[in-house]
Amino acid sequence: MTPSTEFAVLPTPRTVRTVVFCDFDETYLAHAGSPEKIRSRRRLEDHLLETSERLGVLFGWVTGSSLDSVLRKAGNHGLRVLPHFLACSLGTEMYVTRDGSIRPDAGWQRGLPDGGHIAALAERAVRELSRLGVPLVPQDCRPPGSMTISHYYYAQDAERDARHLALIDRVAGDLSLGVSLSRCSPAAGDPENCYDVDFLPPGCGKRQIVEYVCRTHGVDRADAFAFGDSGNDLEMLAAVGRGVLVGNCTEEARRRHPHVSEWTHTDAILSELRRGLQLCESE
Numbered sequence: 001m002t003p004s005t006e007f008a009v010l011p012t013p014r015t016v017r018t019v020v021f022c023d024f025d026e027t028y029l030a031h032a033g034s035p036e037k038i039r040s041r042r043r044l045e046d047h048l049l050e051t052s053e054r055l056g057v058l059f060g061w062v063t064g065s066s067l068d069s070v071l072r073k074a075g076n077h078g079l080r081v082l083p084h085f086l087a088c089s090l091g092t093e094m095y096v097t098r099d100g101s102i103r104p105d106a107g108w109q110r111g112l113p114d115g116g117h118i119a120a121l122a123e124r125a126v127r128e129l130s131r132l133g134v135p136l137v138p139q140d141c142r143p144p145g146s147m148t149i150s151h152y153y154y155a156q157d158a159e160r161d162a163r164h165l166a167l168i169d170r171v172a173g174d175l176s177l178g179v180s181l182s183r184c185s186p187a188a189g190d191p192e193n194c195y196d197v198d199f200l201p202p203g204c205g206k207r208q209i210v211e212y213v214c215r216t217h218g219v220d221r222a223d224a225f226a227f228g229d230s231g232n233d234l235e236m237l238a239a240v241g242r243g244v245l246v247g248n249c250t251e252e253a254r255r256r257h258p259h260v261s262e263w264t265h266t267d268a269i270l271s272e273l274r275r276g277l278q279l280c281e282s283e
């Protein structure tokens with residue numbers, strides 16, 4: 001597909017030396033959109049345009065949002081540059097940008113199962129969890145046919161929540177489903193005091209995207225970067241050598257990951273890339 005809004009596309013490096021994996025909502029994109037946040041994002045865009053080919057940097061967004069949602073937000077917020085790749089819907093959609101168009105990544109697509117089968121398994125999981133006393137509320141954020149089946153779990157008390165979240169994980173595993181559980185981020189438009197519960201095909205997720213992209217381009221994951229702001233980013237951050245939470249991250253994420261930037265949003269990303277890429281260039 002060709003985006004309805006005109007974006008610049010990052011030049012593709014002849015030799016990929018490192019990969020940067022970046023969550024989208026409230027990591028790359030600050031929804032508040034203040035003038036300073038816009039200036040910060042444009043500084044990062046300029047840096048990526050200048051360094052991606054020269055330093056062999058492959059840059060991508062890895063997000064829970066669908067492709068349509070990402071492109072709509074990018075247009076509404078005046079983003080100027082598309083990344084080299086977009087992994088959407090928690091890694092169940094993978095796209096690459098070529099000549100201004102966005103195309104499904106053929107290698108990733110070949111590994112995906114039948115979407116109808118995943119939807120049926122997710123329905124079974126929700127029924128079983130309801131029987132066990134774990135209430136889930138469907139989300140309407142996914143397009144028809146999506147292989148990410150999303151619900152909310154509204155928090156109750158710490159002991160009951162821990163028990164219910166463990167049950168969700170167990171039931172999904174019994175059905176050979178992947179599941180992503182993370183505290184919601186109201187800054188990104190989520191409800192207060194609840195968890196995202198996303199059922200996925202096995203083999204999909206943000207960590208699996210890191211493994212696939214690095215393997216495809218022959219990059220050691222120890223040399224890759226990742227940035228995020230919430231619990232569903234933590235496996236991605238742990239899968240690379242330079243995994244950093246932006247300073248505006250959720251409290252859940254801050255408790256569970258040791259590396260948190262003093263800067264927020266794209267200021268954090270730009271600061272880490274300037275330092276890290278300079279080290280790579282000098283090696």
